[in-house]
Amino acid sequence: MADRYALALHGGAGPKPGEDYSVTEAHLADLAKRGEEMLKTGISSLDVVEKMVAEMEISGLYVAGKGSAPNTAGQVELDASIMDGSTQNAGAVSAIRDVVSPITVARAVLSNSSCVMITGEGANSFAKEQGLEGIDNPSEYYVLPIGVSQEDIEQDDMMHGTVGAVALDIHGNLAAATSTGGVFGKPAGRVGDTPIIGIGTWADQKIALSCTGTGEYFIRAGGALTAANGYKLAGDTLEQALWRMLDEVERLGGDGGLIAVNEKGEIAMAFNSDGMKRAAVSSSSELVSTTFAPCR
Ligand code: ASP
Numbered sequence: 001m002a003d004r005y006a007l008a009l010h011g012g013a014g015p016k017p018g019e020d021y022s023v024t025e026a027h028l029a030d031l032a033k034r035g036e037e038m039l040k041t042g043i044s045s046l047d048v049v050e051k052m053v054a055e056m057e058i059s060g061l062y063v064a065g066k067g068s069a070p071n072t073a074g075q076v077e078l079d080a081s082i083m084d085g086s087t088q089n090a091g092a093v094s095a096i097r098d099v100v101s102p103i104t105v106a107r108a109v110l111s112n113s114s115c116v117m118i119t120g121e122g123a124n125s126f127a128k129e130q131g132l133e134g135i136d137n138p139s140e141y142y143v144l145p146i147g148v149s150q151e152d153i154e155q156d157d158m159m160h161g162t163v164g165a166v167a168l169d170i171h172g173n174l175a176a177a178t179s180t181g182g183v184f185g186k187p188a189g190r191v192g193d194t195p196i197i198g199i200g201t202w203a204d205q206k207i208a209l210s211c212t213g214t215g216e217y218f219i220r221a222g223g224a225l226t227a228a229n230g231y232k233l234a235g236d237t238l239e240q241a242l243w244r245m246l247d248e249v250e251r252l253g254g255d256g257g258l259i260a261v262n263e264k265g266e267i268a269m270a271f272n273s274d275g276m277k278r279a280a281v282s283s284s285s286e287l288v289s290t291t292f293a294p295c296r
Pocket of ligand 1: 012183214216
């Protein structure tokens with residue numbers, strides 16, 4: 001057993017310049033500290049990324065879980081996915097409604113079903129069967145996250161937010177998890193990159209990644225697996241691999257960011273948007289939590 005570990009979190013690549021995200025940065029720093037403690041005690045990367053994302057979902061600080069907004073049909077539809085790098089088992093839900101923690105449902109898909117993704121009403125039925133917590137009064141539950149106004153959510157300009165976590169545990173295993181309320185003004189049934197394994201989330205024995213940004217562009221750019229293959233097959237450094245995919249997103253006209261850890265415990269974070277709420281810590285690096293500091 002090595003004592004090497006690494007953890008990176010993101011709270012979305014949609015922050016607005018000029019807005020004060022100090023509360024979010026403090027929340028991410030606190031979460032990263034708690035995640036670090038979990039990793040140090042030998043808890044698996046899969047459990048840690050699920051916990052980190054679940055905490056972000058219930059905080060109401062990000063566009064995921066409690067901080068999500070209704071689609072144009074007036075319903076809040078959520079997407080989430082999680083992947084265990086050691087086995088490449090994965091679970092995802094898309095267009096699920098009114099559950100407290102979409103990532104916990106995705107984890108149950110991974111652990112307790114033979115599927116990788118369950119969508120819509122089927123996802124809600126599955127969550128119920130699994131005894132996972134639903135929201136009884138949606139009109140009172142959801143809140144606007146910091147930096148998001150009522151006008152923002154009424155626009156259909158693909159403004160967005162998401163949360164994600166990637167980790168390497170002391171057993172050498174990688175995992176990734178991502179959860180989102182999607183883009184504002186989305187039509188009913190719209191599904192972005194977040195719940196698609198290989199696009200919004202990926203983990204194998206060498207690399208774990210979580211993406212955030214305008215999902216349509218990430219799907220068209222090949223998403224997380226494009227970066228993973230850059231690292232594994234093309235000899236890219238971790239950072240180069242992230243930019244390989246993100247530059248393609250940009251070429252297509254999209255924006256966003258992604259975080260990654262590799263099997264050596266290196267961490268890379270990249271974004272081409274105005275900022276990306278993020279935090280990272282590892283056995284060889286101090287905790288950082290920031291939003292707008294450039295990463296290239
Ligand atoms: N990728 C998410 C989506 O398109 C949004 C985001 O990451 O901000 O649904």
